[in-house]
Amino acid sequence: MSPHRNMRGNMREVMLAAVPSLRAFAISLCGNVDRADDLVQEALLRALANLDSFEPGTNMSAWLFTILRNLFRSEYRKRRREVEDIDGSYAEQLTFSPEQSTRLEINEFREALKALPPEQREALILVGASGFSYEEAARICGCAVGTIKSRVNRARGRLAEILSIEGASDFGPDRETRAVVNSDLLTRRS
Amino acid sequence: MNIRKPSKQRQSLKLQGSEMKPVAKLGTDIKAKIGQQLRLMYDEIVEQGVPERFAKILRGLDDPSNESSKNEPA
Numbered sequence: 001m002s003p004h005r006n007m008r009g010n011m012r013e014v015m016l017a018a019v020p021s022l023r024a025f026a027i028s029l030c031g032n033v034d035r036a037d038d039l040v041q042e043a044l045l046r047a048l049a050n051l052d053s054f055e056p057g058t059n060m061s062a063w064l065f066t067i068l069r070n071l072f073r074s075e076y077r078k079r080r081r082e083v084e085d086i087d088g089s090y091a092e093q094l095t096f097s098p099e100q101s102t103r104l105e106i107n108e109f110r111e112a113l114k115a116l117p118p119e120q121r122e123a124l125i126l127v128g129a130s131g132f133s134y135e136e137a138a139r140i141c142g143c144a145v146g147t148i149k150s151r152v153n154r155a156r157g158r159l160a161e162i163l164s165i166e167g168a169s170d171f172g173p174d175r176e177t178r179a180v181v182n183s184d185l186l187t188r189r190s
Numbered sequence: 191m192n193i194r195k196p197s198k199q200r201q202s203l204k205l206q207g208s209e210m211k212p213v214a215k216l217g218t219d220i221k222a223k224i225g226q227q228l229r230l231m232y233d234e235i236v237e238q239g240v241p242e243r244f245a246k247i248l249r250g251l252d253d254p255s256n257e258s259s260k261n262e263p264a
Binding site (some may be wrong): 008009012015016019020021023024025027029037040041044045046048049102105106109110113124125128129131149153157160163165 | 198216220221223224225227228229230233234235236237238239241242243244245247248249250251253
């Protein structure tokens with residue numbers, strides 16, 4: 001086998017390994033499996049057509065995410081004035097169902113995620129689920145690290161509001177207060 | 191003296207009577223809860239693996255009949 005072909009084989013393995021997360025990113029971004037899969041397909045075809053522009057030794061996964069993210073953003077700009085018709089489509093397309101309560105929780109969360117501005121949504125997913133660092137996420141989105149941090153923060157704040165997490169009794173205001181409350185409880189108990 | 195009128199949104203938030211905290215002060219539990227739900231949603235898709243249509247696209251990469259390998263000796 002030629003070294004050239006061997007290298008391409010390795011690249012294929014690396015790309016294959018990145019696909020499940022790339023697809024999860026796409027579905028989380030647009031909330032519709034069919035649209036997301038078209039997006040993944042387009043991203044992979046673009047990547048293959050531009051393999052020469054990939055720098056060996058850099059993060060293949062981040063490269064693929066960047067391509068997909070840019071495709072999504074340009075598509076989003078085109079579709080902005082169209083009415084989004086993505087309600088319910090995701091849950092219907094799932095082929096297996098976890099426990100009912102978890103299912104409901106995931107659906108509720110996905111609905112809340114849809115309410116976020118796309119730049120906050122992508123930042124939160126990249127950092128909170130795809131496992132990229134703030135620096136990598138900033139490179140993928142083409143913005144400053146501080147911008148990613150503030151977008152992730154705002155996304156969390158907005159989600160907490162939508163899902164009413166901030167009012168729940170089992171969530172204390174901050175670590176220090178909880179520590180005090182907990183130690184107080186322990187003292188009283190003993 | 192504060193002469194800035196509170197915005198409509200701020201007023202309605204105050205009316206809810208909840209402790210509205212600045213985003214920067216979100217508790218670690220809230221972050222953890224959101225992170226957990228986010229990963230739950232994400233991982234259930236990741237666990238579906240690689241659909242055949244994508245495996246097929248990538249198979250072309252090291253296929254000898256692939257265009258990029260055509261000028262190599264068979």
